[in-house]
Amino acid sequence: MSDAGNAVLLNARGLGKHYGSGNGRVRALDGFDLDLTAGETVAVTGSSGCGKSTLLHLLGGLERPDEGTVTIAGERIDTMSERALSRFRRDAIGFVFQVFHLMDELTAVENVELPALLAGRSARTARKRALGLLEQVGLADRASHVPSALSGGQRQRVAVARALMNEPLLVLADEPTGNLDSEATLDVLRLFDNLHSAGHTLVIVTHDARIAATADRMITMRDGTFLDETRLSGGSRGTLGALISLED
């Protein structure tokens, strides 16, 4: 691993978030701390409603914490202006969701290049990089297909390529295989494994402990708090085992 691989990329301290008020008030996150090192893959798991998506939203600046701080590459994102935050999200964070959020009327390559065009890159540069990314995710021959002409797994791979378009510091994935059958799940997991090997920093929220076992670290949450952490390094990192057991 390079020197950059040991640098702290993200630091979150004392994150708290609640929704609703009065009797309907829900404490979704309660004093959550997290440090992420550049180049690592961290899985976040835990039962339904324990706060996984809320955590991911706060880490990616999609929502702001009620308490605590989020610092990414030395920048406090919890206190940024809306304008600066939306620019930061666009340039520094790649999001992958369970529902792919692709634009139906755009082709695969147009979907992938969109974040770069929005960031003001030239059409030519954007197209070249988008085609390269589609090749990386194994979809070079699907560049001109619209999402409705792609399978679920292919759509998710387009969404991953789009997430990488602006060379993000951090990729955040929320149940990325939640809508996929087991074969497509394997394709997406292999893709994440390749991203990991290529030095990307990934946080993957998942219900599935087998998927979590492919990460360097697995964090388990309960009731909006940290419950447990398992470090899965070297031979104990469960990539292949997890992939195979998914096929059972």
Ligand SMILES: Nc1ncnc2c1ncn2[C@@H]1O[C@H](COP(=O)(O)OP(=O)(O)OP(=O)(O)O)[C@@H](O)[C@H]1O
């Ligand atoms: N926008 C919202 N308004 C009200 N309550 C919310 C909102 N978002 C989340 N919650 C509540 O906050 C808690 C944490 O939700 P969150 O979606 O973060 O959990 P999760 O672990 O991702 O769940 P799941 O695995 O089912 O997706 C839950 O009790 C949920 O009902």
